Amino acid sequence: MPETTIIAGAGQAGGQTAISLRQAGYEGKIILCGAEGLPPYQRPPLSKKYLGGELERARLFLRPQSFYETQEIDLRPDSEVLAVDRAARKVTLEGGEVLSYDHLVLATGSRPRSLTIPGSELADIFYLRTLLDVDAIRGRMEAGRQLVVVGGGYIGLEVAATAKQAGLDVCVLEAAPRLLGRVTAPEMSEYYLEAHRSRGVDVRVHAAVSAFSGNHAIEVVECKGSDGLDERIPADMAVVGIGVSPATDLAEKAGLSCDDGISVDEHCRTSDAHIYAVGDCTRHPNPILGRRLRLESVQNAIEQAKTAAANIVGNPLRYEQIPWFWSDQFDLKLQMAGISEGYDAVVQRGSMEADDFALFYLREGLLIAVDAVNRPREFMACRKLLPERARIEPSRLEDESIPMQEMI
Secondary structure (H helix, E strand, O other): OOOEEEEEOOOHHHHHHHHHHHHOOOOOEEEEEOOOOOOOEOOHHHHOOOOOOOOOHHHHEOOOHHHHHHOOEEEEOOOOEEEEEOOOOEEEEOOOOEEEOOEEEEOOOEEEOOOOOOOOOOEOEEEOOOHHHHHHHHOOOOOOOEEEEEOOOHHHHHHHHHHHHOOOEEEEEOOOOOOOOOOOOHHHHHHHHHHHHHOOOEEEOOOEEEEEEOOOEOOEEEEEOOOOOEEEEEOOEEEEOOOEEEOOHHHHHOOOOEOOOEEOOOOOEOOOOOEEEOHHHEEEEEOOOOEEEOOOOHHHHHHHHHHHHHHHOOOOOOOOOOOEEEEEEOOEEEEEEEOOOOOOEEEEEEEOOOOEEEEEEEEOOEEEEEEEEOOHHHHHHHHHHHHHOOEOOHHHHHOOOOOHHHHO
C-alpha cells in the first residue's frame, strides 16, 4: 500500500509542502486540505501590489490548477481538517469525511487579532489576511474616501502607503509610543513616521482606539489622543492590523505540545513522530540564533515546508537558517535579516535623508541583524555574514568607502 500524507492548510506553507514532496520523489498519496476555497497562493503581495492593483489575481497562485492534477495532488480547498485522531492516525474533515494518514503536516497558519470594542460589528471594518479580505477592501478603495488604519506595524503601514498612492485620505492610529515598536530600533521607527507623514499620511502614535461608531457602517473612529483627550476621526472604512496569533487549535485538541505556536524540532516534527508542522503556526529551534522562535514570513513557510518534505521522504534535513523579511512602502524597499531583539548598539551606513541607508544591530560587538532601506547590497552581505557570527568594527560598517563584499 502506498503511503498517504495529509496536509492541513492550503496556504503558502501547505502548498509548498505538497510541491516539495513531489519534487523530492514522494510517490505516495498527497491530500491537501484548505478552508478558503482557493488553491495555495502568496500572501506578501496582498497588502502591496495586489491591493494596489499592480498584480493580477492569477499571478498570486503558487501553481495553476492543472499542476495539482498532473502531479496527482488531491487538492481539496473547501475541506478543512477539523479533528485529528492520533492513535488511529485519522483526520476528520469539514462535512464529516474521515481519512487515514501515514504522515500529517499541520500548516494551519495564523489568524488576525481582532478588536472587541463597541462598534466592531459595523460594516466597512476590515482585517487583512486572506485574498478574499483584500478583494473586499479593494472594492471600497476609491480616491477621496477616508481610510483609518488601526495599527502601525508592517501590514498597517503597507496598507496605508498603498491606499495613499491610490488617492485615499489615510490616517494611521498606533496605540504604542512608536511605529514598528516590537521589531525595530527607535531610529527606524522615527524614519518611517516621517516617511509617511511627508507623503501625506496622518500618523498618530499614543492613539488607542476605543470605539467605532456609525449607522450600520463605520463613520467615526474614536480614540484617546497622546494628550489623553478623546478624538473622533471621520472614516468611510477602516483596516485593522494589530498582529496575528498562531492557529494552534487543531494541534491543541490533538494533544500536541504547543507554546505560542506548535512546538517542532529542527526537522519540523511535532511531539508526535507522524505529525509535522510548518509555517506561521510553529515555534521552532534556530541553532544559529541559539533560541526558539516563531516567525511570520514567507521565507520561513517555504523553507520549513521543504524541510518537512525532505524528512518525510527519508532525506534527513535540519531547518537552520537566518530569518529574513521585506516590506514595500511607497518607493521604500525595506529588507531585514536576522533578529534585532537584544541589540546594544546601532550603526548607520548611508543617508536617511536620501532614503538610502542600512542600520546594523550589534550585541557585544556581534552583528545580529540589519534593516536596509533601498540597500540590497548590505542586505545580501548580511545574509552571508550573520550565520558566521561576524564581529566587524562599527567604523568599518559606517565607512561607505569599504565595499560590503570586503567584510564577508
